[in-house]
Amino acid sequence: MDTLIQSIYQLFGVNSKEQFADLVSAKGHQEIIRQHRADLIASRIFPFAVLFGIVVPAWGILDLIYFPTEIALTFVAMRLASGGAFFILAYITKKVRIGMKRALTSLMVMLMIPTLFYQLSTPLIASAELTGMATTLMSLYGLLPYVVIASLALFPLTLKEFSLFSLVLVILSGIGLYRSEGSDLNMLLAQLWLLLVILGVSMFSSLQQVRYLISQMVKASYDGLTKLLTRRAGMDIMESLFRATGLQQSNFSVLFLDLDKFKGINDTLGHDAGDEVLRQTAKTLSESIRRGDAAIRWGGEEFLILLPHTDSESAKNVVSRLMNRGLATLPDGTPVTASIGLSEQHEDNTHSWKDLVDIADKRLYHAKQTGRAKCVAPDGSEVHFPAQNARVKAN
Numbered sequence: 001m002d003t004l005i006q007s008i009y010q011l012f013g014v015n016s017k018e019q020f021a022d023l024v025s026a027k028g029h030q031e032i033i034r035q036h037r038a039d040l041i042a043s044r045i046f047p048f049a050v051l052f053g054i055v056v057p058a059w060g061i062l063d064l065i066y067f068p069t070e071i072a073l074t075f076v077a078m079r080l081a082s083g084g085a086f087f088i089l090a091y092i093t094k095k096v097r098i099g100m101k102r103a104l105t106s107l108m109v110m111l112m113i114p115t116l117f118y119q120l121s122t123p124l125i126a127s128a129e130l131t132g133m134a135t136t137l138m139s140l141y142g143l144l145p146y147v148v149i150a151s152l153a154l155f156p157l158t159l160k161e162f163s164l165f166s167l168v169l170v171i172l173s174g175i176g177l178y179r180s181e182g183s184d185l186n187m188l189l190a191q192l193w194l195l196l197v198i199l200g201v202s203m204f205s206s207l208q209q210v211r212y213l214i215s216q217m218v219k220a221s222y223d224g225l226t227k228l229l230t231r232r233a234g235m236d237i238m239e240s241l242f243r244a245t246g247l248q249q250s251n252f253s254v255l256f257l258d259l260d261k262f263k264g265i266n267d268t269l270g271h272d273a274g275d276e277v278l279r280q281t282a283k284t285l286s287e288s289i290r291r292g293d294a295a296i297r298w299g300g301e302e303f304l305i306l307l308p309h310t311d312s313e314s315a316k317n318v319v320s321r322l323m324n325r326g327l328a329t330l331p332d333g334t335p336v337t338a339s340i341g342l343s344e345q346h347e348d349n350t351h352s353w354k355d356l357v358d359i360a361d362k363r364l365y366h367a368k369q370t371g372r373a374k375c376v377a378p379d380g381s382e383v384h385f386p387a388q389n390a391r392v393k394a395n
């Protein structure tokens with residue numbers, strides 16, 4: 001059984017259950033991965049939408065030349081409608097940060113346009129007596145379902161998403177194929193078989209793109225020492241959290257932490273001991289927050305914790321939890337503390353993440369100036385490290 005699982009992991013280029021789960025569903029994806037995947041999907045839809053917006057109506061000229069007038073005019077009308085839909089799609093996906101839901105909906109619309117076109121064109125073509133070039137054009141229409149399914153390979157989709165997309169497309173294409181090949185069962189089965197083979201290859205390519213995207217994002221977005229998000233990645237997340245509709249109405253708290261007397265630790269115990277303290281602190285921070293929150297290494301010994309949908313009272317609970325647990329200890333058992341500034345978007349009446357971080361930074365500074373090892377909240381109240389975790393290492 002283990003060998004089978006290992007072979008499956010190997011086939012998909014993953015090393016663990018968690019990595020495999022990330023290919024199956026987007027549920028466990030970090031916000032930063034979600035965001036980049038949405039950006040990538042949108043950026044791939046855009047050029048195709050523009051191209052098809054031009055080529056699909058322009059192709060109508062060939063219809064007018066080679067098909068009987070009545071059929072040709074219906075095709076031209078369908079082509080103009082499709083071209084318009086492609087241009088609307090291009091307009092939607094041109095914007096940056098459209099979000100995952102909109103990116104997936106746009107992709108579904110982009111795939112549905114040719115699929116519906118195929119559905120509508122099949123009975124039209126079937127009813128006509130076609131010869132010469134018109135027969136060649138007709139066989140090109142017959143390729144549409146394969147092209148649509150193969151195009152899924154261009155997009156980084158999880159297995160769940162891919163299955164949903166392909167189920168809709170296979171059912172609709174199957175109906176279209178049945179209409180055109182219904183009388184010949186062998187032909188119909190052969191066509192469906194080809195469709196499934198293309199589907200398998202597309203699925204593999206799509207999943208590999210998700211895997212590659214995640215591995216690149218993890219490399220680029222996580223700090224090598226602490227494995228927390230880098231400042232750059234953290235800024236990206238805050239930017240998108242602030243844009244997210246819904247969050248404006250909701251609470252959003254930020255904790256800004258700076259380790260106390262950290263220079264003294266480096267100076268007396270060495271840089272490696274300092275690094276170990278940073279690693280322990282990062283582990284404590286990431287283990288003390290919920291999924292959906294984010295821990296960022298903002299600078300050398302500075303950390304940010306983002307707490308979406310959290311008011312300052314609940315944020316103070318997070319702080320107490322951290323303080324009671326203890327951030328890290330030195331080899332001689334001395335606890336390491338931090339000074340913390342807490343800000344919250346409604347209480348601080350801020351409209352940008354930069355203001356929220358600045359205010360948290362000012363409160364952190366105040367905490368440093370007034371004794372360290374504590375957190376200063378928006379109402380001026382303070383949360384202190386418990387005595388057993390509060391000995392500030394002197395430098």
Ligand SMILES: Nc1nc2c(ncn2[C@@H]2O[C@H](COP(=O)(O)OP(=O)(O)OP(=O)(O)O)[C@@H](O)[C@H]2O)c(=O)[nH]1
Nearest residue numbers: 258259260261262263264266271272274275300301
């Ligand atoms: N070991 C280690 N040290 C770092 C790293 N990044 C920054 N530092 C050190 O962190 C120290 C920060 O010290 P200061 O900003 O002077 O403040 P502090 O000693 O923590 O004192 P207070 O903040 O006033 O409590 C500097 O000595 C930096 O060299 C790192 O990745 N590893």
